[in-house]
Amino acid sequence: MSDIEYFYSAHSAFAYLGSARLMEIAAAAEAKIIHKPVDLLRVMVESGAGSTRERGDRHRAYYFGREIERWAEWRGAPVVTGMPTHHLNDTALCNGMLIAGIEQSRDVDQLAHRMLEAHWRDDADLADRGTLERLANAVDLDPAPLLDAALSPAVAAIYLANTEEAIRRSVFGSPTYFVDGDMFYGQDHLEFVERALRQPFAGVWPRDRG
Numbered sequence: 001m002s003d004i005e006y007f008y009s010a011h012s013a014f015a016y017l018g019s020a021r022l023m024e025i026a027a028a029a030e031a032k033i034i035h036k037p038v039d040l041l042r043v044m045v046e047s048g049a050g051s052t053r054e055r056g057d058r059h060r061a062y063y064f065g066r067e068i069e070r071w072a073e074w075r076g077a078p079v080v081t082g083m084p085t086h087h088l089n090d091t092a093l094c095n096g097m098l099i100a101g102i103e104q105s106r107d108v109d110q111l112a113h114r115m116l117e118a119h120w121r122d123d124a125d126l127a128d129r130g131t132l133e134r135l136a137n138a139v140d141l142d143p144a145p146l147l148d149a150a151l152s153p154a155v156a157a158i159y160l161a162n163t164e165e166a167i168r169r170s171v172f173g174s175p176t177y178f179v180d181g182d183m184f185y186g187q188d189h190l191e192f193v194e195r196a197l198r199q200p201f202a203g204v205w206p207r208d209r210g
Helices: 013-029 041-046 057-075 094-105 109-122 130-139 143-150 153-168 187-198
Strands: 005-009 033-037 176-179 182-185
Touching: 013 033, 013 057, 013 109, 013 153, 013 187, 033 094, 033 109, 033 153, 041 153, 057 143, 094 109, 094 130, 094 143, 109 130, 130 143, 143 153, 153 176, 176 187, 182 187
Parallel strands: 005 033
Antiparallel strands: 005 176, 176 182
16 A cells, blocks of 8 residues: 655645645555655745745735635635734744654654644644644643654754755645655645545656756
8 A cells, every 4th residue: 555755844734724634535545644844945945936935915815815715615624814923933843843753653643733723723833832732732642752852963854854855856835745656736636646546647757857
C-alpha cells in the first residue's frame, strides 16, 4: 500500500481546509500519512512562487479571502474572518513540535489537525508554548517531551532537510502531497490523491527539466 507524503506548515490555511479529508482518505485506503513540516516561506521564495506577503491586494483578497470562504463552507471547516491575528509569528516551534513527535514515534495526525484548526478556526497563536501544550493534551499526547525537543539541533536539522527536500522536489506551496512520487499541490487535489492511491494516473512526474 502506498503512503501519502505530506509537505505543509502547521499554520497553512489550505492544509487546514484539507486536513480532515486527508485523514479520511488515508484511513479508507489504509495509507500512512508521512508528515514533512517545512519552512513554508523559504519553500515559496526559493521555488519561485514568491512570498504571499508580497502579492497584490486583489490576489490576496481572492486567494486568501474568497477561496478560503468557499472551501471552508464546502469542507465544513469554519474559519476566522480575515487572517488569524498571529499568522505572521514564527512557525519553528509548532512545526518542530510535530517533527519531535514523529521522532519520538508518536502519531501526529490529530496533533497537526488540531494545530491547523486552532489557528484558523479559533485564532490561536501557534508560537505560544501554552497553546501548544493545550493542543497536545487534547489529543492525549504529553506535550513536555515534544516541546522540549522542538527547537533542538536534531529537530532543526530535520526541519531543514524537509525544507530542502521540498524545494528539490518542486514543492511551491502548502499543502503538497506525493503518492508514489506523483505530486499533487493543494487540498483541492485531494480527490486526485484518493484516486492515485487506488490507481496511478498516466504520465510521469517530475518532468524532464532539460
